[in-house]
Amino acid sequence: MAADALSQVFSALADPTRRDMVARLAVGDATVNELAAPYDVSLQAVSKHLKVLEDAGLVSRSREAQRRPVHLEAQVFDLMTTWIERYRRQAEERYRRLDDVLAALPDDVPPMPPTPEGPPT
Amino acid sequence: MAADALSQVFSALADPTRRDMVARLAVGDATVNELAAPYDVSLQAVSKHLKVLEDAGLVSRSREAQRRPVHLEAQVFDLMTTWIERYRRQAEERYRRLDDVLAALPDDVPPMPPTPEGPPT
DNA sequence: ATCCTTGTCAACCAGCTGGTTGAGAAAGCT
DNA sequence: AGCTTTCTCAACCAGCTGGTTGACAAGGAT
Numbered sequence: 001m002a003a004d005a006l007s008q009v010f011s012a013l014a015d016p017t018r019r020d021m022v023a024r025l026a027v028g029d030a031t032v033n034e035l036a037a038p039y040d041v042s043l044q045a046v047s048k049h050l051k052v053l054e055d056a057g058l059v060s061r062s063r064e065a066q067r068r069p070v071h072l073e074a075q076v077f078d079l080m081t082t083w084i085e086r087y088r089r090q091a092e093e094r095y096r097r098l099d100d101v102l103a104a105l106p107d108d109v110p111p112m113p114p115t116p117e118g119p120p121t
Numbered sequence: 122m123a124a125d126a127l128s129q130v131f132s133a134l135a136d137p138t139r140r141d142m143v144a145r146l147a148v149g150d151a152t153v154n155e156l157a158a159p160y161d162v163s164l165q166a167v168s169k170h171l172k173v174l175e176d177a178g179l180v181s182r183s184r185e186a187q188r189r190p191v192h193l194e195a196q197v198f199d200l201m202t203t204w205i206e207r208y209r210r211q212a213e214e215r216y217r218r219l220d221d222v223l224a225a226l227p228d229d230v231p232p233m234p235p236t237p238e239g240p241p242t
Numbered sequence: 243a244t245c246c247t248t249g250t251c252a253a254c255c256a257g258c259t260g261g262t263t264g265a266g267a268a269a270g271c272t
Numbered sequence: 273a274g275c276t277t278t279c280t281c282a283a284c285c286a287g288c289t290g291g292t293t294g295a296c297a298a299g300g301a302t
Contacts (some may be wrong), residue, residue, distance in 0.1 A: 006140070006300095007136065007140075010131050011131075013131045013140060014131035014132035014135055015128065015260085016125060019128075026207075026208040026215070027215070031278080041262090042263080043263080044261085044279085044280075044281090045261055045262080045282095048260070049260085058252095063268095063269095065269060065277095066270065066277060066279075067277095067278065072208075072212055074209050080133055080205060083140070084198050084201060084202060086147075087195070088145055088195050088198045092195065093148045094147070138290095154247090163293080165250075165291085167249095167291090186299060187247060187299050188299095189248080220286085243302100244302085246299100246300085246302100247299085247301100248296090248297100249297100249298090251297095252294090254293085255291085256289100256291090256292105257290090257291105258289075260285105260288100262285080262286105263283090264282090264283090265281085265283105266279105266281080266282105267281095268277100268278085268279085269276100269277085270275105270276085270278100271277095272273080
């Protein structure tokens, strides 16, 4: 359970059932039984899924009589989007620069200069 | 291998080593050996990681002499961001509506109407 | 031709994962 | 007090995962 936060979040969402539950919870809080209803698995299995989501910080559970309503904690999404956006942007930037280089090339440049080595970086 | 695309992508990125490789590839293409250098694992292990990333569509490999340069396919990120944004927005919207309701309440509304029960928590 | 570099494939292994069943805690209902 | 509802904990099991080592294919280099 000591894995880094990002790994836990990605891992939690790697399961379609769990993603489905998150989708359901985006509509509003729900009890374990309500969440379990659509699936053909034991209540215990659903409880386990919820534990995974909770450990990842995606969900919180309070207490209300015997029921334990589950609540989506959407802030954790930011962790992922931050990570994703960073590298997406970096890749796009690289792409853009490559385009610029290609656009700036004169028409008759030989593709392979003398140096047999790969360029740095 | 037949798992849905989204599960494969999330699952691939649930491993810190693989996320690290993606980060490295955002800078530019790299060979398997180059990618393996920073890690204290066998080349075969790295090769396996790359297979996972490739199966998830996050990466593509071409051939160039004996080398197999690895290239980041950043479009797949959109799959995730689309999914995430959808539910994030839904949850935020729900939040906003709740705020509206609270703001619209008159100032002197008793939280617990008829029943003379415990104080408002 | 032979060797070296680069990388993959196959078999194996320990540990995690998602499922099951059984037992039981917690809180309301009668 | 006793029953019912809601949910979790514990033990077990099959299958996937990430790692290992050994063999070998593909393609220069000598």
